[in-house]
Amino acid sequence: AQSVTQLGSHVSVSEGALVLLRCNYSSSVPPYLFWYVQYPNQGLQLLLKYTSAATLVKGINGFEAEFKKSETSFHLTKPSAHMSDAAEYFCAVSELSQGGSEKLVFGKGTKLTVNP
């Protein structure tokens, strides 16, 4: 079964600093990979998605992620953090289950704090 590991349950950066949130997955074939963001007291919304068209994926709000097959990683970055980026971020991967249907597996999340 697929697994998704997000290194660091909490990440703290200063406003204007680089944001780097790490995600590694286990898979023998390139999966579909996603990053979702959850702002306080809200549901999740899609930041970006990898579908094998390009290894560098650009998302909303200036975020991007790079798919590295050799490292089975899909790290999320943003060059300059803004206060409004404070949220919890989830990496997810879709996989085929034993019954042949698909399911989505989420990482445990990384809470990003942005300090003024």
Add this chain to the structure above:
Amino acid sequence: EAQVTQNPRYLITVTGKKLTVTCSQNMNHEYMSWYRQDPGLGLRQIYYSMNVEVTDKGDVPEGYKVSRKEKRNFPLILESPSPNQTSLYFCASSFSTDYEQYFGPGTRLTVT
């Protein structure tokens, strides 16, 4: 407006009293799923449905039931709730797992 709605948004109940959390989407999506979110554990999938009358267990299905009689609705049923089911629940829908999941606003359930 494209959306996923859940009701109720907040619920406090007692152990053993059956409850249903409704989920409805207006985007004609085939795929729907339920997740629970707990601190430090992230989102864990409870059940999912590929289409009408097609459901499958996720990672934490014990104590839950679902049905998919209509494409737009995917209710979550707790026949005999227990305190360990106190959690924040999210319903989501999409055309498939390869596509963006649209999440509902969440239902905060407390079982005493």
